[in-house]
Amino acid sequence: MTTLIPILGDQLSADLPSLANANKKNSVVLITECMEEATYIRHHQKKLVFVFSCMRHFAALLGSKGWQVDYIKLNSKNGPASIPQSIERAVKRHKCKSVVLTEAAEYRLQQSLVALQRKSKTPVTILEDTRFLCNHQQFQDWANSRKQLRMENFYRDMRVQTGLLMDGKKPIGGQWNFDKENRKPAGESVSFPTPRQFKPDEITSDCIAMVNKLFPDNIGHTDNFWFATTAKQAKAALKYFIENALFTFGDYQDAMLVGERFLSHSVISMYINIGLLNPLDVCRQIEKAYHAGNAPINATEGFIRQIIGWREYVRGIYWLKMPDYVDENFFNHTRPLPDFYWTADTRMACMQASIDQTIHEAYAHHIQRLMITGNFAMLTGVNPKEVHEWYLAVYADAYEWVELPNTLGMSQFADGGLLGSKPYAAGGNYINKMSNYCKHCSYKISKKAGEDACPFNYLYWHFLSTNREKLSNNHRLAQVYRTWDRMKDERKAEIAEDSAKFLKQL
Ligand SMILES: Cc1cc2nc3c(=O)[nH]c(=O)nc-3n(C[C@H](O)[C@H](O)[C@H](O)COP(=O)(O)OP(=O)(O)OC[C@H]3O[C@@H](n4cnc5c(N)ncnc54)[C@H](O)[C@@H]3O)c2cc1C
Ligand code: SF4
Known part of the structure; x- marks a missing residue:
């Protein structure tokens, strides 16, 4: 009885629900680089390299842990046009009796998975993505209980739920929010560390060559690609941030300087969003730095608020309001984007x-x-x-x-x-x-x-x-x-x- 476990490009986490309870011996993991995902918007060239390289590294990691992985490359002959098509083909190829996947984060893709689930003769189970702290139902209940939706109220509930920076029922430091302290301009004499950078390995170099060949007209370029592409590297990048920049993250959160592209920012959103870092683990490490006396409360609270507050809140709003949200235009603005x-x-x-x-x-x-x-x-x-x-x-x-x-x-x-x-x-x-x-x-x-x-x-x-x-x-x-x-x-x-x-x- 083989089960197919399709993993999407932003689900590259070892603790993904569809992997967590699966039996390695009778499962096939399917990871697909597909044209529809690569082209539904003209992604930046570095973004494409990043996603493909992370996918390939993740497949290699699963393989090394004994999983059977069916990996479809973008430039493979007769590659599938879409994720659902790739799943259908793989079901036949491996004679699977069931499919288990984790819900897609994007509405468009989730709709196509639900459509597949409806029409497929092979049972398809779609699991909730537990890497987020607040599921769709919980957010909907929270929203229904409010006259007005405001991030700050949602955030406080998330603090209580996670226990992050809490002293019993009270926020550590006596305040929920230290944002007022986080609006300092940065003097030109302040120096900032560069985020931890990584040299492209063979896998990444292959992805760079592929993107150069297939997407030469997309915005950006692939030169000096330095992003982490594995969970291990992403963890090292986070550690580097905590040791070198977290201390001043709060102070200079809103600052901007010519020639300083990163200031005290963490540059880890891409690692969290693709699944290399778990958001709650990140927050626990930030909190640990505070308790160890290595970061002030305004930096720690400000950082944690961005993740358990803003990040979860915007996801909640997205799922609450899609599909109509994308067409909202309160001011009726019509000007084309300047070149x-x-x-x-x-x-x-x-x-x-x-x-x-x-x-x-x-x-x-x-x-x-x-x-x-x-x-x-x-x-x-x-x-x-x-x-x-x-x-x-x-x-x-x-x-x-x-x-x-x-x-x-x-x-x-x-x-x-x-x-x-x-x-x-x-x-x-x-x-x-x-x-x-x-x-x-x-x-x-x-x-x-x-x-x-x-x-x-x-x-x-x-x-x-x-x-x-x-x-x-x-x-x-x-x-x-x-x-x-x-x-x-x-x-x-x-x-x-x-x-x-x-x-x-x-
Ligand atoms: C117009 C606009 C578009 C944006 N588009 C994206 C996007 O596509 N993807 C994305 O992850 N963020 C987006 N953000 C939010 C935010 O700008 C980025 O998360 C942040 O700049 C990422 O850089 P960093 O990792 O250095 O973040 P830091 O400043 O170091 O913040 C720490 C972490 O908090 C989280 N975070 C901070 N602010 C937000 C926020 N408003 N919403 C969600 N998470 C947040 C991120 O995970 C980030 O890594 C957008 C903001 C604006 C105003
Ligand atoms: S346009 Fe020039 S002067 Fe105006 S805010 Fe921007 S940098 Fe300053």
Whole structure:
């Protein structure tokens, strides 16, 4: 009685539910590199190398542990067009009597697995993905019990559930959230460690060659590929972060500096999302560093909140609201995404730096994604679906379940405030406070109007004034609108004129 265990490209965890209870002797593990997954969006070249290399390494690891693995390479002859087709073929090939898999994280893929389950003559069991802390039902129950969904409330429940940073029923440090301490700009004299890097081995080099051959026109390149591609390496990267950067993670969480692509960020989201690191294990290690006196509470709490709070919360929102969520467009924004999102060819130093490192590293940190590229897209009225597709393509950690709510909800406010309580809109002052980009920019941050004025300065007010009707009920914007109302008519006219000129040439 052979059981087929298909493992998806982001399920590369030894503790995956479908593997945990399986009997090695009568199971075949199926791992498929398939064109549909590689091309449904034009993924960054480094993202493709990363995913394929991790898949191949994982298959090799399972093989070394005695599993029978059927691995289908992307460039194999007559390769399957889709994951369900690959499963159907493998069932026949291995004469399987049952299929057991772990639910897909993305709606699109999960729908196709459920369709397969319905039509298949061979029984297909789909297990819950227990690597997440909050399952779909639990999130739905939580959401049903609330008038308004807010991450902070959800996060507190997750703290209690996991016991992370808890002293009985109370949060350690006497507060749930230390975010106020986590908004320091970084001086140019502060030095930051580079994340732990790994030399490509033979498997990764093969993937690089394959991606160079099959996807030469996708954004980015495969040069200087340094990501971890095994669980062992990812654990080493996490350890390196804890020992070298966690200490200042909180302080500089929102900071941005020219030439510093990573600052005190962990650069582990891609490892967690693909399954090389377990999110709860990561948090337990971070908590351990706090108890050992190796990290302050603002860094520890801030980091853990991102994982058991934001990461779980956005997944909950995604599954609560799909499939309609992807089409939400609260402001009815219709502008196409400017070309320079693909080339970094822009005079705005903040945009140039954030996009340029995206092209080279398939990585930008949260504030660059939210307050630079995301903010600019919202202020200029770019269609949120185009913004979403860009983020999904360009980052090594991007999977729709986590990327879509972050982009559409958090950064574009396209869900009208379901995920966040106000739009993350900011003018040049914020960027200037949190970075040194403006010092390197051909626009002048101090100028509010005219040819060389910082575009964020007038676009911010243009966005707020244009969307006043939709935002006037938002009490968090009341003060901002009072400032607008006090502005002189001539200043308002300048804002309208500069914005119209800028948007026309965009
Ligand atoms: C527009 C936009 C798009 C985004 N797209 C993605 C995406 O496709 N994939 C993705 O994993 N994250 C996404 N994020 C969230 C966040 O920017 C990244 O998780 C983070 O930048 C990854 O870098 P890091 O590992 O160095 O994170 P750190 O700053 O070191 O944070 C630690 C960990 O917390 C988690 N985390 C932090 N913020 C979030 C968040 N908002 N949502 C979910 N997890 C979070 C990640 O696992 C991350 O590794 C997006 C944010 C925005 C604003
Ligand atoms: S001046 Fe404006 S456009 Fe230039 S870096 Fe600063 S915020 Fe960005």
